[in-house]
Amino acid sequence: MRSRSLLMILCMALLLLTGCWNNRELGTLAIVTAIGLDKGKNQNEHVFSFQVVNPSAVISGTVGQGDENMGPVTVYTETGETLFEAARKASQKAPRRLFFSHVRYIMIGEQLARQGINGVLDSFERSNEIRLTARLVIAKGRTAQEVLAIVTPMEKIPATAGVGALEFSEELWGESIKIEFDDVIRAIGNPGREPMISAVELLGNPRAGQRVENIQLTKPDVIEKIGGIGAFRTGKLVGWLEGEQARGVNWLHGSLKSSVLMVDCDGKKDQVGIEITRSKTDIQGKVVQGKPQITVTITEEASIADVKCAIHLSSPAVIYELANKLEDKTMLQIMSAVKAAQQYKTDIFGFGEVIRRADPKAWGHLKLDWPDRFSQLPVEVKVKAFIRQPGMITEPYLLKRDKKVRNE
């Protein structure tokens, strides 16, 4: 009995004496919310920027120390060949240990993106701190460090603001795509798909955005905006898909949640705004006599958002016609995305994968020169649109006036 209790005491003592190898008090951590990646001076060198949150400046209502004067984030910049080298180097500057588990996104400067990202991603993947849910974003026309240093209105942490903008833009407008880290890695390792990454651009003077005062203005000097989707080929950024093209990409990606399309009416352009409420994408591929073919079927549901011309919305025929127009418009947008991608010779839609699923044998030799085949791939788009809701009002007031005019 005594020996057993002695053993217990020894074990407890051991536990206490061992101290705490991995014990990291919260107060010793600098929580990184975003990482910026830019081209360095040398070929293999990169500039890493770490956006670190100052918690007490971000959380209001902290007892005693809600420090409004402190900037919500601090950006540390360091050059290095790999993430780890740079992170360790940055410890010379940061007063705390950089902690990467809460990285919301990784921002890549456009220059670096054009030069190629394949090499630099490995250390992100290998790290046990960075998560696959981190998003990838390109800083369009800028370096990443410039964009990361901007303070943003509404959301105190720029990373949260960035993610928010990406998310809502995807959800409501459909011109950006939620691309997480593993999506890119999967695409890089897959011959039947090329990566694509959404971009962020800056409106205004970036230097002005580094001051906290920027967010005190009612109309900030500088603001972030979502700007299109970058298409990659063999790890290099080759071109942008913007506006309608970006929405087409979203459609093909099956991730379009809702958006607004304008269709013509009475011969005038863009008179009726239709909100797409639900959309389903089905991509089928087949190989006919060695030639791959893709058929895209879109089924969408929509409701009418606004009407600028006098039409009878209560009449099924009118609705049917509007649906037809919507179908055409949708097809156009999708085709524009396909055309753009074919022009860049980069299969960001994963058509290659579709072919592989449909006909693994044929894929065996198709994949050898897939980029070229992709650029000539016949793509057929079928759209079925259903307009279910007329909105809160059935007949537009313009119509009433027309009727009155006619009656008089």
Added chain:
Amino acid sequence: MEKIRISPRQLFCLIVLFELGSSLVIPLGADAGQDAWLAILAGLIAGLLIFQVYLYLYRQYPAIPLTGYIRKILGNVLGWPISLLYVAFFIYGSARITRDIGDLLFNSVYDETPLFLLHFLMLAAITYVLHKGFEVLARTGEVFFGIVMILVCVGILLVIFSGIVQFTLLQPVLENGWEPIFQAVVSQTYTFPFGQIICFAMILPYLAKPGRARRAGMTGLIVSGIILSLITALEISVLGADLVQRSTFPLLITLSKVDIANFLQRLDALVVFTLIIVNFFKISIFYYSAVIGAADLFKVDKLRSLILPIGVIILFSSMNIAGSHAEHSVEGDFYLKYTLELFVTVIPLFLLVGSFIRRLLGNRGESGFSTEQQR
């Protein structure tokens, strides 16, 4: 043998926990690409077949463990060393899984903690529980079986509801035909985890109702096989076969991708918790099999006195079996292909043939010794 009785239900729970142990950690059947889940099911069928052999042998000798009937069938001269090899095999098995979980913890969270300490803590806990007796382990297994099942269900539901599952990643099914699947079965999924059920050949004599062994064992294997297959399919449909294959720890990455309403996220704790539990039981069962074997071979009456020494052996061998994770993995390939195959298939089949011959010669007990010698 001590007077220990476990119920068929407890046996079932232990088998499921045992099968899930450490096979949840690694990318199982990854050689088969996106068909890994099929490879697991195929491995399950193979495992069920070899389990019939163990069951047959158990029915011939319901009161003694594997090491006991090896000597009965092959005779003492040949049987004793083989039994000793089995004990070593069990010790190696538990050391290996200890190392697996140690490496995993080291790589994921505890990168500044000595590996030895991680192993020590695990084995100290196991030693404590085994010291309380195998019945206590069995009862604890019942409790944690429930907990693990809840965790698994919650985990699967979370992954599905977070909308990150793309079933297209599982296609094309059978891209390269059945061959890669057979290869994966032969090189991995049959022996590991299903063939490892050989451990239970040491434990079956404790079963209170020997008639129920088949049912408990088969359902245990099938349930765990289905869970493993399902989880692997989910991993692939979230991460893609390539990423699963390359990652050291696909399940953790899969769960870390879950994000429901920006709140239910970062659920890695679920996985780590599950893994520690199932590995705990797998190590315990290997460990206890070694203890039973050693007690049987060296004619030690009190099993309990062997628990601590064997624990120390496992602790040190878990540190010394490999210098690095890479070495550990290379060794693992050899272990999967040859060592396991030998202990799980080859020797038991020999025993099967041996016991047939014994039966043909008319069970003459010790007098059959000479015939075995000639063989």
Added chain:
Amino acid sequence: MKFIRKFTQKTRTSSNRNRDENHQGSAIDDGHRPLDTDLDINIKRFREETGNSPDLKVRQFELGSNPQIRVAAIYNEGLVDQPQLNEFVIQPLMLSKDRGRLSEASGEQVFHFLRNHALPVGEVDTVENWNEVMNTVMDGNTIIFIDHFPVAIGCNTSGGEWRGIEKPTTELSIRGPKDSFNESISTNISLIRRRIKSPNLWLEMYRIGEITHTDVAIMYMNGIVSDQIVEEVRQRLTGIKVDGILQAGNIEQLIEDQTMTPFPTVYNTERPDLVSRYLLDGRVAIIVDGTPFVLLVPALFTQFFVASDDYAQRYDISSFIRLLRYASFLISLLGPSIYIAAITFHQEMIPTPLLFSLAATREGVPFPALVEALLMELSFEILREAGIRMPRAVGQAVSIVGALVLGQAAVQAGIVSPAMVIVVSITGIASFSTPAYNLAVSARLIRFVLMILAATFGFYTLTLAMIVLVAHLSSLRSFGIPYLSPYAPFQMDDQKDALVRLPLWMLATRTKAINKKNIKKMEPSGHSMLKKQNNRPEGERHEE
């Protein structure tokens, strides 16, 4: 004193031989010396042996007329029921109409007269030796010595002051009965008897404590309870050799299976309705004189999560509340340690916005999380202890000062973080929602160990500790019954009243882990739900 010492020495050696004898000592020795025939010698001796204690009264009077026979009544002033003594013992003796018959009677005749005619009390004993004299007087009864006769009469006059039957103070309920046990063993027994009016409710009395002679009763339902368990209880009780049993807690600690555990393996309650419930479920109740708590064995882990209200409310509500209790037990066990593990090891597992909040509140806190938590937990424990020990009126003040002023000041001074205050408070409140106090205490104790483990290795050791804890629990037994049943070993039939409580009509069997015989406790036709099934047309019947 000398006498008692001698007596105790003797019984210590003799009682091993006669385990089943309730009253220790059967051998003739000093204590069993017969009484003298002379009254004066008897009184003198009594006086000597009790050290002339003034609360032991000797009332002498004379009976008959020619010659008068002297009689003495001896009683303990504080332990007798004074009105009863006066009315039914003293008065009849002194004023009896039949006194005339006693003229020229011998001592023996007086004895028989008194025993059979004169004393209108319920219980009269013949007392023949000093040992019995002492026991009788110490129990609050009255001894009547008769001159010239070596046998005395003992009359049951015990009474005296007891606390009345009050509302339960530790196990409150909303709808359940509101009575609770008090310190009197006979009251307690009657409370149970009143609920179970069955001749099969059997009672056995023991006297434990070589000096205190404490009355201990065991009660069980004959025909339901397993004989093995009763036998085990008997053996453990008679095996107790100690000079004093002052409360049920002493008995509990002397008969439990395993002492090296923080978990209680004997159940105690102050509610007669719970005791009756468990008696019907095949348990044995141990009632100790002087304690308002009754012990019940065997005790299972699940039992500590059951409150009397569970059976008063509807099943869905009580199931929910029971689940809540399990959850709060886990919180009170693991709360601070999970928090410590999460913020010192596993920051990656905390959702990002929450992490920022936590980090902000911890800015400037001078202590590591473990020290902060230990500090808070310890002060909370001190507060709690102070609240219990302080006089009631002051206790309130302590909790206000402690909880509000101290907590607020500590947070404002930046010594502890608000988050830690929240965690510690939730843990504290959660620990109050376990119905059984003794289980809540064990959770409090283990919590500190878990906190230290969490601070050294995070979730890894915490998980291992949980496994070890469950293993420890499943290694425990209470009077031979696995403590963790019906979870482990899993018992399907007992699940209906474990984690949840199913509708009463489904609880048709007693706890299988404990009961081997007479399992069924409800006739299938005894409930409207089942009747409805029985009344269905022939074709639709499902049963059989």
